[in-house]
Amino acid sequence: MIRIVFLGFGNVNFNLCKAFDKVADISVIQIFNRNNILINSPLNTIPFTSNYPEVMDADVYIIGVPDDSILSFSETLPFENKLVVHTSGGGSMDSLSGKNRKGVLYPLQTFSKNREVKFSEIPICIEAENDDDLDLLKRLANSISGKVVVISSEERAQLHLAAVFVNNFTNYLYDVASEILTENKLPFELLKPLIAETARKIENLSPAEAQTGPARRNDLKTIQKHLHLLENSPHKKLYEQFTQALQEKFDHNDGKKL
Numbered sequence: 001m002i003r004i005v006f007l008g009f010g011n012v013n014f015n016l017c018k019a020f021d022k023v024a025d026i027s028v029i030q031i032f033n034r035n036n037i038l039i040n041s042p043l044n045t046i047p048f049t050s051n052y053p054e055v056m057d058a059d060v061y062i063i064g065v066p067d068d069s070i071l072s073f074s075e076t077l078p079f080e081n082k083l084v085v086h087t088s089g090g091g092s093m094d095s096l097s098g099k100n101r102k103g104v105l106y107p108l109q110t111f112s113k114n115r116e117v118k119f120s121e122i123p124i125c126i127e128a129e130n131d132d133d134l135d136l137l138k139r140l141a142n143s144i145s146g147k148v149v150v151i152s153s154e155e156r157a158q159l160h161l162a163a164v165f166v167n168n169f170t171n172y173l174y175d176v177a178s179e180i181l182t183e184n185k186l187p188f189e190l191l192k193p194l195i196a197e198t199a200r201k202i203e204n205l206s207p208a209e210a211q212t213g214p215a216r217r218n219d220l221k222t223i224q225k226h227l228h229l230l231e232n233s234p235h236k237k238l239y240e241q242f243t244q245a246l247q248e249k250f251d252h253n254d255g256k257k258l
Contacts, residue, residue, distance in 0.1 A: 002140055005030045005058040007073070009037055011111040012087045013064030017043060019119045019144045026143055030056045052078050060085060060140060062105060067091045074100070083133050089160030092153035093127050103128035103137055106156060107145070110167050123147040125156055176235050208249075215246035215258075223258055 004020060006013045009031055020026045021043060030047045031039065032055055039048060049055065055078060063086040065073050070086050074097035077084065084096055085103035096102040104127040109117055124141040126148060128134040134150065141148040151159065174195070178188045201210040214222040223243055230236035240258060247257045 002026045002060065002136070003029050003058040004140075005032060005056055005061050006064065007032045007055075007061055007077075008064035009033045009039070010064050011113055012107065013062060014113050015111045015117060015119075016062065016064075016087070016105075016107065017046070020140075021046070023143045026140070029058055052076060055079070059083065060103075060136065061100075062087060063096075067095070070095045071097060083128075083136065085128075085137065089125075089163060090157060092157070093129070094153065101129055101133055103133055104153070104156065105137060105141065108159065108163060119144040120146050123149060125149050125151050125159065127152060127156070176238065180233075180235070211246070211250075213246070215243040216250055218247060218250075218257070220258075227258075 002025065004026060006017050006028065009017070017028055017031065021028050028046050030049065031043070032049055032052075034050055036050055037048075039046070047056070055061075057079075061077070061082060061084045063070060063074060063084060065086075067088050067090055070088065070091055074084055074086075077097070077100065080099045082100045083103055084100040085105045086096060087106055088095070088104070089106050089108070093102050093104050104125065106125040107119070108123045108125060111117065122145055124145045124147065126134065126137040126141055127150065128137055138148060138150075174188075174191075177191060181188055181190070198210070214226070226239060227236060230239055243258045
C-alpha cells in the first residue's frame, strides 16, 4: 500500500486525488491546504487539515502550489527525509527544498475541477533523485496511466514550453475566433467540427503535413481580404504575425508575401 498526502488542492491535485482514490493498493490518507476548502463527495471522507503540525506520515507527499511558491512551501514542511514531489511542468526538481528527497510527478494535461479526464490516456512524466524513489513513482504513476515516462527537468521544461503552444496559446486563438463571431452574431459552435478535425488529423499526419490555409498556399488575395476585415481590430497584428511565420516556414520565396 502506497500512502499519499496531497499538499495543496488546486486543479491538478484535485484530479490526481480523484484518480488515486480509486486505486485499490493506494491510500490517500490526507489532504492539506493552507486555507479551509469545501471538498465534495466522495473525497470529503479523506481527512483534511490546514495545520502543518497535523500533516500525517506518508510514503509520498504531492505538492500542488504555484511554481514560484514550491521552494518556500517545501521549506515549511514539518518533516525531513521523506519523498516530496511537485506536479509542475516548468519547475525543476531542484525547486524543492533539500530537507526532503525530491521528485516530480507531472501529468501532461490541462485540468479543471468540473471536467473529468481519462488518466489512462494522460502521459505522466516522473523524475527522482534516487532509483528507489523513481521505482516508487513508476508504481504510483502506472496505477492510473498507461503512458509513464522518465524525463529530466531540462527535458520537461522544453515539453512544458511546447505544451503552452498547443494548449494555452491555441485556446487563446479559440477565444479570438469566438470574439470575431460574436461581434458578427454568429455561433462559435460552427467552428467545433473544424477544431475537432484539425486535432484528429495530427493522429496520422505531422503538423507540417496537416497545415492548410491561405498562408500555407500563399493565397495573397484571401490574406488581403482578411486584413481588410481586421482593419480596426486588435487581432490584425496577430494575423499578420502568424501569416508571416507560415509563409517563411513554407518558403514562399517568389517575392510575393504579406
